[in-house]
Amino acid sequence: MLINFILLAQPPHALPLLLIIPFLLLIGMIAAGPIFFGHFWEHNYKTVAVTLGLAVLAYYLLVLQDYHMPVHTLAEYVSFAVLLSSLYIAAGGIYININANATPLMNVALVAVGAVLANFVGTTGASLLLIRPFIRLNVHRIKPYQIIFFIFIVSNAGGLLTPLGDPPLFIGFLKGVPFFWTLQHLFVPWLAAVSVLCLIFFLLDRRNKEHFRPNPDVEAKNREKTEWHVTGKRNLIWLGVVIGAIFLDPNVVEGLPYIAYDGGKLSFLREIIQLSAAFMCYRYSSKTALAGNQFSFGPILEVVFLFFGIFFTMMPALQLSAAIASAPEYARFITPNFLYWATGSLSGFLDNAPTYANFLSLAMAKYDMAQNSVVEVRQFALGTGPAGAETIVLLEAVSLASVLFGAFTYIGNGPNFMVKAIAESAGIKMPSFFGYVIRYSIPFLLPALLLVWFLVVHLRLF
Template identity: 40%
Template sequence: MLRLSSLALTAALTFLPQAAFAAEFDGASLGPVWALPFAGILLSIALFPLLAPHFWEHHQGKIAALWGLLVLIPMAVVAGPMTAIHALAHTAFLEYIPFILLLLALFTVAGGILVRGNIHGSPGTNTMLLALGTVLASFIGTTGASMVMIRPVMRANDDRRHNVHVIVFFIFLVSNIGGSLTPLGDPPLFLGFLRGVDFFWTTTHLLPETLFASGLLLALFYVIDLVIYRKEGHIKPDPTPDNPVRVAGGINFLLIFIIIAAILMSATVDLGRITVLGTEIELANALRDFIMIAVTIISLKATSKASRIENGFSWGPIKEVAKLFAGIFIAIIPVLAILRAGADGAFAPLVALVSNPDGSANNAAYFWLTGGLSSFLDNAPTYLVFFELAGGNPQQLMTAGAMTLAAISAGAVFMGANSYIGNAPNFMVYAIAREGGVKMPSFFGYLLWSGVILIPTFLLMTLLFFRA
């Protein structure tokens, strides 16, 4: 089946009028059919967990590999094996490997931080816990902060008759919006950093939007929780009585600073460069990646296995991310080439959709299109698509195009909260909460929550920040 599918797509690409690959990978010469594998892998990620979860759990790596091969094999046939090898090497060395190693380091470090104890989940306490998790997400990632904070939040509210809203707002804030202030916070922003966006650019340019969204949602949560808390009356017996809060695995906080220092070093220090398979690799970036491996090993050695077990730590999520993103990064190669061609490429209608009549960027369109796709497809490749659509030049986007880049970044990070499948931590939190006895809303029930609460928030953000 794999062989027949590959041959069929190769034949289609070969005979389509605009399908020939130029030696320099000219996106203007590529037909839209080259985007089908990218669309296929994103739809697979969105639909298989809902429609065929058992099949997906056991074959997700094979499915990702299939979509990747449906790009590489035709590319090798049409443009030559060396073109395919160089394209694969460029993607692996400059994007995929650094991306996965950062996620691995943050995932391992966060899994070593254990919060023990229990406090009473009053409205004020819950709001402070959500605020803490929101801040933490920009330093250890939305996945890391979600895994560190979800169990303490659940323990604090396990005596409440109504606690679903607490977990829903947790997903909004900790698993998504909180990761907007550094490249460590959410994968799309780290991809932007790898493309040349300064480390602290997001801190300064997304701070107003983040403060507005998180502040509004925290205030709304406090009001909702206060009303529910007062109506609950008698609270059921607490299965985990109040205990002092203690944090184990403190060395992992030091390792977080080492991760940050390594990233800043790679962006500021020039140690020279080498060329491997046609790809120029900066030695400072290679050193950064080795530091990520070292941090992972140190965290594993320095943190007790008992703490990780108590934290519910497992390698399953990071393995899944590594498999799927290998396919995503390969499948997106021709898509990015087409987007670089702008109005001369096959996606010219999309260019027109995000452009004003005078040719300037329509920032509201960038915000909603990036966010709309990030709501149901993976937000990291969606960010890359619109980053390239906006020109793909980080220096221009950080200056003259700052509002456009902010709209793309905010759309990718914030609107990942719109569904359970918009961002990886969402479904992890959902699964942990259900396992812990919280009656979480269904997929469409959660969409009702996000539609009522998040969509008005994002409309207000559009009026305040992205009109021009």
């Protein structure tokens, strides 16, 4: 069904299909660069990403004379970069040390804690708080698969229960989906996905015995007691400020200052608060915590530059998917099964937040409902509109797919690349872009995605 849907599609009249090439080229270089021309890529990835992004931007401004898409993309990119940078700096000043032996059960317990924590501080916040302690805990037996399952569980699947958990769900909340809708409708899928991934992780980790030996620092202590030590606790306050500022959206909260553009309200107060909190974090961070975390700006700079290119080269791909989604002749395809796989397929390779917005719009258009109406989005989520409860299942499919499939590649969700960069800075040789997909996403993540689809979306057992 998805293949037929795509084959029938035509690109927007003013948008050449060839304009997608810079995005494909950038993704290809992210995948192949570290393997085939590592020295060049290491020293020139910033130039490549920025050049490709600016090339697409110039085409929009000078040839298409389209200012709407670039301005809103820039606003989204700035919000993305500021939030990730602020969380990175705040978490970098919080040193968490876990006195425990790195057993498979302990590792599973830690990522399970991260899956719960992600719903309170976001998948990005939970990932940045726990990835360094996770690496230190497993320092004698660290392997790439452990980092990847951390990405699967903490950086993505864990954030299904609240709008704070993952950007797509927060987009839905801003548009009118009730705050506790996710907890009510996605708890069982969250439990299933996290449990299956934890079980697979446990079974894989049990086989990692070659380099396993008890942590000598723990041997002298009581093995029965697991201890957590936190240095830099005051940064938790600034971390809370960064997360709390997320809600300061002028499109939702009346009275906030904003930049008016094209009938919309562009935020800047939120970003100023987050950057100020990040500065205070770094300025007054515990030197012990920064040293313990081996803090540097290298990983966040890599994310900021690469995602500049991704955001702007991605504009044609997003517009193409939106144009396809809005075509009335495709209404017959709009089923829960289609929405799950279509949303998921694009969420894995495009940013999952705009993909969520596009397919929410598509699902609502089937019933002549508009996603720019808070009242209609609420009716769609609660099943109180003209179509009844059928719309709830459609929203469940879009929500599940956009969050869970975000783990399918390094670029599906912001925290993925951040965790990869931190792991590589710690000396862990992470798989390439396609190595990640072929060796881990397809054999280990895909079965969990199939299980959630079959039980929740197809059979509708929950």
